[in-house]
Amino acid sequence: xxxxxxxxxxxxxxxxxxxxxxxxxxxxxxxxxxxxxxxxxxxxxxxxxxxxxxxxxxxxxxxxxxxxxxxxxxxxxxxxxxxxxxxxxxxxxxxxxxxxxxxxxxxxxxxxxxxxxxxxxxxxxxxxxxxxxxxxxxxxxxxxxxxxxxxxxxxxxxxxxxxxxxxxxxxxxxxxxxxxxxxxxxxxxxxxxxxxxxxxxxxxxxxxxxxxxxxxxxxxxxxxxxxxxxxxxxxxxxxxxxxxxxxxxxxxxxxxxxxxxxxxxxxxxxxxxxxxxxxxxxxxxxxxxxxxxxxxxxxxxxxxxxxxxxxxxxxxxxxxxxxxxxxxxxxxxxxxxxxxxxxxxxxxxxxxxxxxxxxxxxxxxxxxxxxxxxxxxxxxxxxxxxxxxxxxxxxxxxxxxxxxxxxxxx
Numbered sequence: 001x002x003x004x005x006x007x008x009x010x011x012x013x014x015x016x017x018x019x020x021x022x023x024x025x026x027x028x029x030x031x032x033x034x035x036x037x038x039x040x041x042x043x044x045x046x047x048x049x050x051x052x053x054x055x056x057x058x059x060x061x062x063x064x065x066x067x068x069x070x071x072x073x074x075x076x077x078x079x080x081x082x083x084x085x086x087x088x089x090x091x092x093x094x095x096x097x098x099x100x101x102x103x104x105x106x107x108x109x110x111x112x113x114x115x116x117x118x119x120x121x122x123x124x125x126x127x128x129x130x131x132x133x134x135x136x137x138x139x140x141x142x143x144x145x146x147x148x149x150x151x152x153x154x155x156x157x158x159x160x161x162x163x164x165x166x167x168x169x170x171x172x173x174x175x176x177x178x179x180x181x182x183x184x185x186x187x188x189x190x191x192x193x194x195x196x197x198x199x200x201x202x203x204x205x206x207x208x209x210x211x212x213x214x215x216x217x218x219x220x221x222x223x224x225x226x227x228x229x230x231x232x233x234x235x236x237x238x239x240x241x242x243x244x245x246x247x248x249x250x251x252x253x254x255x256x257x258x259x260x261x262x263x264x265x266x267x268x269x270x271x272x273x274x275x276x277x278x279x280x281x282x283x284x285x286x287x288x289x290x291x292x293x294x295x296x297x298x299x300x301x302x303x304x305x306x307x308x309x310x311x312x313x314x315x316x317x318x319x320x321x322x323x324x325x326x327x328x329x330x331x332x333x334x335x336x337x338x339x340x341x342x343x344x345x346x347x348x349x350x351x352x353x354x355x356x357x358x359x360x361x362x363x364x365x366x367x368x369x370x371x372x373x374x375x376x377x378x379x380x381x382x383x384x385x386x387x388x389x390x391x392x393x394x395x396x397x398x399x400x401x402x403x404x405x406x407x408x409x410x
Contacts, residue, residue: 011148025354025370032361040365046399048380049367051189051335053254055308058301061253061291068287078283080274081110081262085289089247089262092296096222097232099264101240107267109274110292112284113259114219114248117273118142118183120280121215121244124272125180126151133175133212134183135166137190137371142183142215154179157374160339164193168206176210182243184233185217187224187332190371190379194228194332200236207242213269214243219261220333222252222302225310228331234265244269251334252302253295260284260292309334312382312392319400324410334383340376345407352376364402 029049036045056062068074083105090104102108111117118141122132128150134143136155143153154175156166166184184203186195207214216233224230233245244265250256263273295301316336317329330336340356343349350356353370357378360366368378386392 028354029357029361029367029369032358033367036361036365043365044398045365045367046384046395046402047367048382048384048399049369050381050383051369052256052383053251053305053334054383054385055254055305057254057258057291058295058298060298061255061295061301064294065287065291068290069285071287074286074290076286078110078286078289080278081283082286082289085110085262085293088293088296089264092247092299093232093234093264096230096299097235099232099234102234102264103267107240107270108262108264109270109277110284110289111246111261111263111277112281113250114217114246114261115141116259116281117246117261117263118215118217119145120273120276121181122146122149122151123276123280124269125213129178131175131179132181132183133166133171133179135185135188136373138183138185139189139217142181146181152178155373158188158191158193159374164188164191164337165199168202176212179210179212181215182207182212183215183217185219186231186233187220189220189333190335190369190377191337192330192333192335194224195231195233197231197236200231200233200239203233204236204238204242208238212242213266214239216243216245218245219248219251221247222299223306223309223334224332225306225313226329226331240265242266244273249292249295252305253292254301254305255292255295258288258292260288309382311389312384312386312396315392315396316380316382316399319396319403322400323403324408326410334381336380336382337377338380340378341408341410343409345409350376353378359406364399364406366399366402 086104086108089108090102093099093102122145126146126149131152131154132146133154133156135158146153158164203214222230233239244263246263248261313329317327320327325338340350340353353372353376357368357370360368368380371377384395386395
């Protein structure tokens, strides 16, 4: 056996890493999907597990990338970003979210996607033994990198009983004493819950009291509907004193593969992040940043996407209610979060969300994503591929008929 395996860092031998579990979950689903396609090539697989937009980027955004890609001045390293993108990000925060107290030159930096930003933040603040507070379930990147550095992750359960908000009053003092980072994500993936001004005010008060830096992941902040206004953590008085906020162009502007995001907020946090970033990457391609500027200057692109998701949710929620699920239409994101049923009339019982997810995939050819912590739920996404409104109706109707045939018991 190669000696190389003996050299692998201990951190990769820890099977508790959330990212490892997450990867295993998605690989298991992917393998099952491949098996179904192989054995049932003529059956339509309804994929509601996809967590990225079903449409390509706006044609004008693509055009600008094409025009800028060949320009000589864009071939250079971007390092910590171009000034024009920072200024566009600042204007975007003002125009869409009403954030007026941000200096783009000192309090905004671009990143190669939100994932990259989240992976670097623990390097800025976490020493061995320090704690990152993170909601459960959540996007695992900041937690994973906290553990890489010898830090500890303390989970804050998002449950139906607490309306999918973290309960800070239940955190032991010994944990609070060692905590440095608080990761929150609203509108939330996977629960689709939205933040309120009062919730953010409570977060700010909590952070001030215990000297904790807030990391507000606002990746889905502009995907709202039915009168729900986009809300930024930084729009609340005092937020910049205790935290930073991350915005991504991936979900709102259909630019997942483009890898472009930005972090804004507390100048001291941005300053140390800039140091870590400068020693971690050489910046996103300048042409992509210039295309991103156009996106940020045209928030109506995100509004069009939101209208499509809202329309699909109207169809999906009605269908799920007819099947027997108790569900309200989400106010934001492109996800809905469903508690799993007990079983079926035929005597099948579901022990957890993974069990139900695989049952849906193998018996009804419907793909979803399971979560078991802290409660057994599945996540459905309305980013399934459909080329017209008629196709959307057909897919949802087909999904409903397949679910009805399962005779689920709630």
